[in-house]
Structure formats: C-alpha cells, structure tokens
Amino acid sequence: MLIYLGKRLVYTxxxxxxxxxxCFALVHIAPGxxxxxxxxxDASEQLKQQxxxxxxxxxxxxxxxxxxxWRAIQGDLGTSIATGRAVASEVMRAVRNTLLLxxxxxxIGFFFGxxxxxxxxxxxxxxxxxxxxxxxxxxxxxxxxxxGMVLVIIFSAQLNWxxxxxxxxxxxxxxxxxxxxxxxxxxxxxxxxVIPMGIVARTIRALVADIxxxxxxxxxxxxxxxxxxxxxxxxxxxxxxxxxxMGLQLGYLLGGSILIETVFSWPGTGFLLNAAIFQRDLPxxxxxxxxxxxxxxxxNLIVDVVQTAIDPRIQRS
Amino acid sequence: xxxLSSLMPQDPAKTIAxxxxxxxxxxxxxxxxxxxxxxxAAGIVVLIxxxxxxxxxxxxxxxxxxxxxxxxxRPVGTxxxxxxxxxxxxxxxxxxxxxxxxxxxxxVAPVIMAFGIGSLIGIIAGYVGGKTNTAIMRxxxxxxxxxxxxxxxxxxxxxxxxIQNALVSLTVVFIPPIARVAEAVTTQVRNRDYVEAxxxxxxxxxxxxxxxxxxxxxxxxxxxxxxxxxxxxxxxxGLSFLxxxxxxxxxxxxxxxxxxxxxxxxxxxxxxxxxxxxxITSISFNVLADGLRNAMDVKV
Numbered sequence: 001m002l003i004y005l006g007k008r009l010v011y012t013x014x015x016x017x018x019x020x021x022x023c024f025a026l027v028h029i030a031p032g033x034x035x036x037x038x039x040x041x042d043a044s045e046q047l048k049q050q051x052x053x054x055x056x057x058x059x060x061x062x063x064x065x066x067x068x069x070w071r072a073i074q075g076d077l078g079t080s081i082a083t084g085r086a087v088a089s090e091v092m093r094a095v096r097n098t099l100l101l102x103x104x105x106x107x108i109g110f111f112f113g114x115x116x117x118x119x120x121x122x123x124x125x126x127x128x129x130x131x132x133x134x135x136x137x138x139x140x141x142x143x144x145x146x147x148g149m150v151l152v153i154i155f156s157a158q159l160n161w162x163x164x165x166x167x168x169x170x171x172x173x174x175x176x177x178x179x180x181x182x183x184x185x186x187x188x189x190x191x192x193x194v195i196p197m198g199i200v201a202r203t204i205r206a207l208v209a210d211i212x213x214x215x216x217x218x219x220x221x222x223x224x225x226x227x228x229x230x231x232x233x234x235x236x237x238x239x240x241x242x243x244x245x246m247g248l249q250l251g252y253l254l255g256g257s258i259l260i261e262t263v264f265s266w267p268g269t270g271f272l273l274n275a276a277i278f279q280r281d282l283p284x285x286x287x288x289x290x291x292x293x294x295x296x297x298x299x300n301l302i303v304d305v306v307q308t309a310i311d312p313r314i315q316r317s
Numbered sequence: 318x319x320x321l322s323s324l325m326p327q328d329p330a331k332t333i334a335x336x337x338x339x340x341x342x343x344x345x346x347x348x349x350x351x352x353x354x355x356x357x358a359a360g361i362v363v364l365i366x367x368x369x370x371x372x373x374x375x376x377x378x379x380x381x382x383x384x385x386x387x388x389x390x391r392p393v394g395t396x397x398x399x400x401x402x403x404x405x406x407x408x409x410x411x412x413x414x415x416x417x418x419x420x421x422x423x424x425v426a427p428v429i430m431a432f433g434i435g436s437l438i439g440i441i442a443g444y445v446g447g448k449t450n451t452a453i454m455r456x457x458x459x460x461x462x463x464x465x466x467x468x469x470x471x472x473x474x475x476x477x478x479x480i481q482n483a484l485v486s487l488t489v490v491f492i493p494p495i496a497r498v499a500e501a502v503t504t505q506v507r508n509r510d511y512v513e514a515x516x517x518x519x520x521x522x523x524x525x526x527x528x529x530x531x532x533x534x535x536x537x538x539x540x541x542x543x544x545x546x547x548x549x550x551x552x553x554x555g556l557s558f559l560x561x562x563x564x565x566x567x568x569x570x571x572x573x574x575x576x577x578x579x580x581x582x583x584x585x586x587x588x589x590x591x592x593x594x595x596x597i598t599s600i601s602f603n604v605l606a607d608g609l610r611n612a613m614d615v616k617v
C-alpha cells in the first residue's frame with residue numbers, strides 16, 4: 001500500500017507541473033497586450049514599458065514561469081489587474097461557495113443515482129429499469145444551463161417559491177447555514193445534481209447487473225443466504241467503483257460550475273472566471289484555473305488511493 | 318454514452334477493444350441497428366435537423382435578423398409568428414431554423430477535427446510504442462487533468478470570444494480522449510499475430526498501419542467519437558451562452574438562450590425554446606451513438 005501511495009504521488013508530480021505550464025501559457029496564447037485592460041488606450045510607450053516591468057512581463061518566458069511557480073507555492077497568485085486585489089484571496093473566497101454547491105449537488109445526485117441504478121440493475125428490463133434508463137439518458141443529455149433556466153421559470157417566475165439568483169438575501173456573497181441562504185442553494189444544487197445522477201445511475205446499473213451475473217451470487221443463494229444478505233454482497237462489490245465515480249464527479253462539478261453559476265449568479269469560481277474573461281483580467285483567469293485544476297488533480301489522487309485502500313482486488317492485480 | 322461532466326468514460330483506455338470482425342460483420346451491424354427502434358428514431362431526428370440546417374433559407378418564413386421593437390416578445394402562437402418573437406422582435410421560428418446551422422456546425426465540427434488529429438496522435442503513439450508513446454501519452458494526461466468544461470472555458474476565455482476560437486478550444490478539449498482511445502486500441506492491434514506476421518514478412522510500417530491497423534482501429538474510435546458529439550453540442554452552445562462563442566446578432570441556440578434570459582418573466586415558453594432545441598439535438602446524438610455502439614459491437 002505504501003509503495004503504491006509513493007508511486008501514485010510521484011506520478012502526480014509531472015501532472016502538476018504540466019497543469020501549471022498550461023495555466024501559465026494561457027496568458028501568453030491570449031492575443032494582444034496583457035495590460036490592455038488597465039492602460040488607457042493613449043498610454044505612452046514609456047508608461048507601457050514601466051507597467052510591463054512592474055508586472056514582470058518583460059522577462060523571458062521561462063523566468064516568468066519559474067517566478068510565477070515560486071510565488072504560487074507560497075500562496076501568492078499575483079494581483080488582479082482589474083481590482084488590484086490579491087488573486088489568491090479572491091479565488092479562495094469563491095472556491096468555498098463553489099465547493100458548497102458542488103458537494104451538495106454531488107450528494108443529491110449520488111443519492112438518486114444510486115437509487116435508480118440499484119433498482120434498474122436489480123430489475124433489469126422491467127418498467128422501472130426502462131424509466132431509470134430514460135432518466136439517466138436525459139440526465140446526461142440535458143444542457144444543464146437550460147435546465148436551470150427552466151427551473152427558475154417554474155419555481156421562481158411562476159410559483160414564486162424560491163429565489164432565482166444569488167447566494168443569499170440582498171446579494172449576500174457569503175453563504176451562511178440559515179434558512180434564507182438555504183433557499184438560495186436549492187435550485188442551483190438541484191440543477192447541478194442532474195449530471196452526476198445520470199452518470200451514477202448508468203454506472204451502477206451496469207455494475208449491479210454485472211455483479212449479479214457472477215458465479216458467487218447463485219452460490220450464496222444456494223447456501224441459503226437471504227436476499228438482503230445477497231444485497232449486502234452486491235453493495236460491498238459496487239462500493240469502490242461508486243466512490244470513485246463520486247469523487248471524480250465532484251471534481252468535474254467544481255471545474256464545470258461556470259455555466260450554472262452564470263445562470264444563478266452564484267458567487268463562486270465560475271462567476272469569477274466570467275468576470276476575469278470579460279475584463280481580460282489574465283492573472284485572475286490564470287489563478288482561478290490553476291486552483292480548480294489542482295483541486296481536480298488532488299481529487300483524482302484521493303479517489304485512486306481510497307479505492308485501492310478499500311478494494312483488496314486492486315492491490316492484488 | 319458520455320456526458321458533459323465526465324466528458325468521457327472514466328478511463329476508456331482500460332475498457333475499449335478492437336472489434337472482432339467476422340465474415341458478414343457489416344450485414345450484422347445493419348441487422349442489429351435495424352432492430353433498434355429508438356436508435357433509428359434518433360437517427361431520423363438527427364437527419365431532419367441536418368436537413369433543416371442545410372435548407373434553412375428555404376424553410377425560414379422570415380429574415381432571422383430583421384427585428385422591430387413594436388413586436389418584441391410575442392407569445393408562441395402569435396399570428397405570423399408561430400413560435401413568437403425574441404427580445405428584439407425577431408421571428409423565433411426563423412431564428413431557430415437558422416440556429417441549427419451554427420449550433421450543429423459548432424457541435425459537430427470540433428469532434429470531426431479532433432477525430433482526425435486525435436486518431437493520428439493515438440495511432441502513432443500506439444504503433445511506435447516505447448518512449449515516443451510515453452512522451453505523447455503523458456502530455457495527453459496533462460490535458461486530462463482539466464475538467465472538460467474548465468478547459469474549454471479557459472482556452473476560449475484566453476483566446477477571446479468568437480466562432481473560430483471556440484472551435485479551436487473545443488477541438489483541443491476532444492483530442493485527448495480520442496487520442497487515448499486510439500492509442501489503447503492500436504496497442505492491442507499491434508500485438509496481434511497478423512501484424513507480427515506482416516512485420517516478419519518485411520512490410521513497411523506505413524503499409525502495416527494502412528492495411529492492418531487502420532481497418533481495425535477506426536471503428537471503435539469512430540463510435541467513441543460519435544458519443545462525444547452530444548457533449549460537444551452542449552459545450553459549444555454553453556460557450557455561446559457565456560458569450561464566448563457565436564456573437565450577436567447571429568442566431569445560435571446557446572446565444573439565443575442567453576439573450577432571452579431577461580424574458581423568463583414575460584414569455585417563459587419563448588425563452589425556453591432554444592434550450593429545448595439543444596436538448597433534442599443532444600439526446601438524439603446520444604441515443605444514436607448508443608445504438609451505433611451496440612450495433613457495431615464496440616465495448617467502450
């Protein structure tokens with residue numbers, strides 16, 4: 001196990017370096033001057049040079065990259081060009097909101113995904129299986145930004161039950177565990193949960209059907225084990241895969257929340273990205289993407305390690 | 318089937334295998350596909366959408382760009398505007414018809430380009446093997462470390478809004494998964510006896526790839542790529558929805574959905590229509606890809 005852990009960690013290092021290079025390169029594939037949003041259009045050449053120097057854009061790429069990495073390790077992701085505030089603190093505040101949304105959505109999606117998946121896998125080709133399959137196809141095919149809009153139309157515009165946008169009353173950007181804030185969480189979290197629901201349901205359905213077709217199931221039945229007991233064995237066999245899917249889904253939701261956050265004006269990383277892109281605030285764009293991608297790498301690592309820890313079959317192979 | 322969030326099966330490389338072809342393989346594919354009513358229905362919907370896109374100028378009753386403020390946001394079923402009008406008074410039906418051109422092009426083109434480039438990269442990596450393989454696949458892994466939506470948004474955000482940049486970003490997003498599948502299948506084919514035999518008999522690498530490898534690997538890669546079209550549709554329209562793809566006043570479903578967001582209180586049905594089109598297209602491609610995979614007996 002320790003050897004595996006060590007190997008897995010070593011394998012992660014080049015990925016982290018690669019991800020950093022891609023994030024760093026983003027600024028340099030951007031057309032035009034990185035300072036275009038702060039400088040007045042009639043800025044003198046001298047002022048331009050000065051600003052380039054102040055932001056370090058005048059040095060060779062590799063030097064800029066190493067300096068950027070060195071600072072990032074110390075938690076300094078630079079300064080937002082548009083607001084002048086530290087990128088790291090802006091990103092961290094936004095990450096908390098996105099994390100909350102993604103975690104809640106993952107749990108909702110997982111609960112229903114497991115439910116549909118197990119039922120469909122157990123009663124294959126029954127009516128329930130058909131319905132569960134249709135739901136999961138819809139779950140993975142629906143443009144979720146549109147689904148969010150439809151939910152807003154139904155529950156906010158028509159029924160007036162839930163607030164359409166924001167993380168809290170009066171444009172509150174900080175989420176607190178009270179009812180007023182909770183009401184704001186419902187629609188975006190439900191919208192977001194549709195994606196993992198569909199995937200989990202599909203995965204679990206195939207998995208359960210596969211487990212039930214293995215030889216040990218009739219053997220258990222032959223020795224007189226109750227259906228509930230057999231169900232326990234199925235759960236045990238499906239758990240590692242289910243957990244892995246859950247971890248990865250959380251990562252995908254974290255990274256892919258921009259569309260839903262835009263629909264619901266949720267003050268998370270997606271919202272930040274949106275602002276960064278349209279104000280051409282490249283340090284902010286770079287920092288946000290780096291943090292999100294590293295989160296994803298970390299989640300992948302955790303998933304692999306946990307899966308290996310709880311599934312003895314992986315270690316053996 | 319794939320989804321927006323996972324974009325690809327967790328690890329296609331572990332599960333995909335070349336097709337075991339037997340005599341009458343294609344006859345079997347057609348027979349199996351013919352029995353799959355759902356997939357045929359989805360195929361017909363896709364065909365209709367394609368025809369709408371091609372013949373948009375003939376089908377659209379009005380000019381999709383011509384708006385008049387006095388007829389803004391008319392409801393569905395208005396005389397002369399069967400699907401109502403948008404926030405600038407333009408005919409929704411005509412805009413949705415023309416929108417099929419942009420949306421389908423933006424959804425399908427990146428997958429086709431990624432199919433070409435990704436297959437090339439994957440087949441080279443798989444066939445050459447060794448250090449070249451490691452170098453190529455580790456680079457691919459880096460792009461795999463980004464959630465698809467994030468990568469698409471990051472690239473098109475850095476490159477700037479516009480159709481071309483959105484197409485480039487989406488192509489880059491889809492190259493890694495396709496290359497991975499191509500590499501996995503090619504590696505398996507490469508170790509088959511017939512390839513070994515061809516090599517022993519002195520055939521050149523290019524000849525072996527052309528004669529023995531391509532025919533056996535393109536099927537699975539193709540099936541996998543068709544599964545990505547649905548994701549690509551949602552992502553492409555999503556980019557336009559964010560303002561990163563097609564720009565106003567062009568009719569594109571994702572962009573229309575965004576500009577109609579202000580109308581959800583007055584004309585909710587009209588505001589939801591463009592998203593409905595994206596949904597119908599995406600689910601049809603999804604079901605079609607599923608049917609194709611079953612018919613071609615590819616395990617992804």
